[in-house]
Amino acid sequence: MHVQEHFGKKGVLLVNLGTPDAPTPRAVNRYLGEFLTDPRVIDNLPGAAQQVLVRGIIAPIRSGIANPFKTGGSTKLYQELWTENGSPLKYYGEILAKEVAKSLGDEYEVRLAMRYQNPSIASALKELLDAGVSSVTIFPLFPQYASATTGSVHQEVMRLLSKEQLIPNVNLVNSYYENPALIKVFADNARDMGGLDDYDHIIFSYHGLPQRQLKKGDPSDCYCYADGTSSCCHSIQKVNQFCYSAQCFATTRAIAAELGLAEERYTTSFQSRLGFDDWAKPYTIDTLEDLAKEKGAKRLLCFSPAFVSDCLETTIEIGLEYQEEFEEWGGEHIDLVPSLNDDPRWIAAVVEMIRVES
Numbered sequence: 593m594h595v596q597e598h599f600g601k602k603g604v605l606l607v608n609l610g611t612p613d614a615p616t617p618r619a620v621n622r623y624l625g626e627f628l629t630d631p632r633v634i635d636n637l638p639g640a641a642q643q644v645l646v647r648g649i650i651a652p653i654r655s656g657i658a659n660p661f662k663t664g665g666s667t668k669l670y671q672e673l674w675t676e677n678g679s680p681l682k683y684y685g686e687i688l689a690k691e692v693a694k695s696l697g698d699e700y701e702v703r704l705a706m707r708y709q710n711p712s713i714a715s716a717l718k719e720l721l722d723a724g725v726s727s728v729t730i731f732p733l734f735p736q737y738a739s740a741t742t743g744s745v746h747q748e749v750m751r752l753l754s755k756e757q758l759i760p761n762v763n764l765v766n767s768y769y770e771n772p773a774l775i776k777v778f779a780d781n782a783r784d785m786g787g788l789d790d791y792d793h794i795i796f797s798y799h800g801l802p803q804r805q806l807k808k809g810d811p812s813d814c815y816c817y818a819d820g821t822s823s824c825c826h827s828i829q830k831v832n833q834f835c836y837s838a839q840c841f842a843t844t845r846a847i848a849a850e851l852g853l854a855e856e857r858y859t860t861s862f863q864s865r866l867g868f869d870d871w872a873k874p875y876t877i878d879t880l881e882d883l884a885k886e887k888g889a890k891r892l893l894c895f896s897p898a899f900v901s902d903c904l905e906t907t908i909e910i911g912l913e914y915q916e917e918f919e920e921w922g923g924e925h926i927d928l929v930p931s932l933n934d935d936p937r938w939i940a941a942v943v944e945m946i947r948v949e950s
């Protein structure tokens with residue numbers, strides 16, 4: 593129900609984080625340069641210092657461009673991730689946009705954009721505005737809200753729209769961490785693997801965030817993420833409704849409930865820490881070490897419900913790097929629950945959420 597009639601199509605922008613254009617040091621350097629100079633991603637450095645540090649040191653070293661004789665860390669990982677279809681994050685994003693457009697039909701105009709690199713938000717938004725859409729619905733491909741991801745997407749959209757003479761109706765989707773259809777796809781994907789009881793333990797591993805950012809995002813100041821033992825963000829209320837950590841715990845609870853998992857069978861943990869500051873705890877890597885060394889765990893099942901498609905952080909970081917460490921500590925195998933990717937049930941879930949929001 594809208595306050596005015598809509599003429600023309602409704603625009604939809606599906607936005608994910610972004611990925612390098614190619615698995616080469618130059619492209620990875622460009623990607624990391626844009627990503628890590630975002631003040632919502634590294635939020636504790638003055639602008640000029642962030643530019644110098646990221647573009648002069650962090651991105652060149654991480655991408656390997658600073659050392660022409662050795663392929664750098666992130667570039668090597670992207671080379672392992674790359675498939676004949678390119679980066680999975682972009683490949684599945686493109687399929688999602690195409691299928692969502694097909695399901696929504698003529699009433700809608702749908703585009704995929706990436707917060708960093710390509711296709712850019714600027715180019716996709718321009719296409720929608722040029723098509724004369726009556727509204728734009730921004731649908732970030734992050735089920736849980738974080739200032740560094742969803743917040744940054746929304747800020748970039750608002751920055752671009754603020755320059756327009758004609759600003760259409762705008763809908764900004766914040767999060768969908770408990771969407772029943774999304775929860776069911778993750779749960780069904782685990783069920784389809786068969787034998788949940790055969791696993792020694794189940795991990796729900798989310799992308800981490802610096803504790804500093806979690807504190808800013810949760811006025812309740814409960815520090816639930818500082819050591820992973822406090823339980824104040826293990827329920828969502830008005831005060832912590834946008835807390836990333838609280839939303840992650842809520843996603844875990846919903847999947848666990850759908851599967852009927854007892855609480856002692858699973859752990860929520862956080863991965864992909866960058867830098868020297870404390871991030872949300874427990875760290876996935878510490879949880880794996882404890883499970884292997886102290887609890888004698890051999891077979892683990894791992895959900896990655898902060899990501900809607902395969903990406904570096906799932907396929908490579910968990911599937912290869914953590915797997916290797918786990919084996920060194922005496923474990924045998926970490927099975928990854930398949931991501932949502934181009935699953936028709938996930939596509940239907942997105943279509944349904946967009947119909948409600950637009």
Ligand SMILES: C=CC1=C(C)c2cc3[nH]c(cc4nc(cc5[nH]c(cc1n2)c(C)c5CCC(=O)O)C(CCC(=O)O)=C4C)c(C)c3C=C
Nearest residue numbers: 609610611633666681738740741799801866898903904905
């Ligand atoms: C799912 C939500 C994500 C949050 C929250 C997030 C926060 C965050 N990330 C970094 C630094 C890096 N992240 C990198 C890769 C990456 N991150 C996400 C998602 C979230 N990040 C995705 C989907 C990906 C993979 C993209 C792909 O191409 O497959 C990387 C690049 C890889 C590397 O060099 O290690 C960095 C760097 C920070 C600092 C941060 C919060 C402050």
Ligand SMILES: [Fe+2]
Nearest residue numbers: 609799864905
């Ligand atoms: Fe990240």
Ligand SMILES: [Fe+2]
Nearest residue numbers: 810825835838
């Ligand atoms: Fe919290």
